Amino acid sequence: MSNEEQTPVEAAGSDPAGGDNPHPEFNPATLLKQLEEAQAEAQQQRDALLRTQAEMDNLRKRMARDMENAHKYALERFAAELLGVRDSLELGVDAAQEAADVAKIREGTELTLRLLAQAMTKFGIEEIDPRGERFDPEQHQAMSMQESSEHAPNTVLAVMQKGYRLNDRLLRPAMVVVCRAPEGG
Numbered sequence: 001m002s003n004e005e006q007t008p009v010e011a012a013g014s015d016p017a018g019g020d021n022p023h024p025e026f027n028p029a030t031l032l033k034q035l036e037e038a039q040a041e042a043q044q045q046r047d048a049l050l051r052t053q054a055e056m057d058n059l060r061k062r063m064a065r066d067m068e069n070a071h072k073y074a075l076e077r078f079a080a081e082l083l084g085v086r087d088s089l090e091l092g093v094d095a096a097q098e099a100a101d102v103a104k105i106r107e108g109t110e111l112t113l114r115l116l117a118q119a120m121t122k123f124g125i126e127e128i129d130p131r132g133e134r135f136d137p138e139q140h141q142a143m144s145m146q147e148s149s150e151h152a153p154n155t156v157l158a159v160m161q162k163g164y165r166l167n168d169r170l171l172r173p174a175m176v177v178v179c180r181a182p183e184g185g
Contacts, residue, residue, distance in 0.1 A: 128163035139174065142177075143175045145179070157177045
């Protein structure tokens with residue numbers, strides 16, 4: 001008969017009073033000691049599990065807080081860059097009220113436009129100006145079609161409003177006039 005098939009009395013030994021025990025591993029003192037060790041190890045594992053769960057909970061909370069801040073302040077650097085553009089525009093408006101020198105106003109406006117273009121480029125905003133290019137419905141929005149024998153069909157003849165991409169993602173399509181072949185020709 002194997003150990004698994006023995007009854008508890010048989011497993012404890014032939015002499016329940018503690019005499020000659022043919023199976024010393026089933027000694028009650030040994031079993032109690034093993035039980036206490038197993039309980040201590042189980043408690044350690046439980047404590048480790050609880051600590052890990054607490055760490056994971058704290059990590060989740062910190063990640064949520066970081067994501068909230070990232071969404072909240074994602075435009076902070078871009079907004080700070082635009083402050084110079086706004087300052088320049090305000091100076092231009094003040095200058096326009098004091099003097100009617102169109103050349104100076106134009107020069108100030110061009111400088112402000114360059115500041116804005118630099119800020120946009122710095123943050124990955126790219127201009128789409130497809131004049132003369134083939135019409136691309138992924139990047140352009142056709143506002144009208146115009147006949148022309150000078151240009152190939154589906155060529156962008158004019159740009160009504162430039163489009164923009166942010167890091168290769170379309171922000172706004174360019175609004176364009178597209179060439180079509182002349183009728184009857």
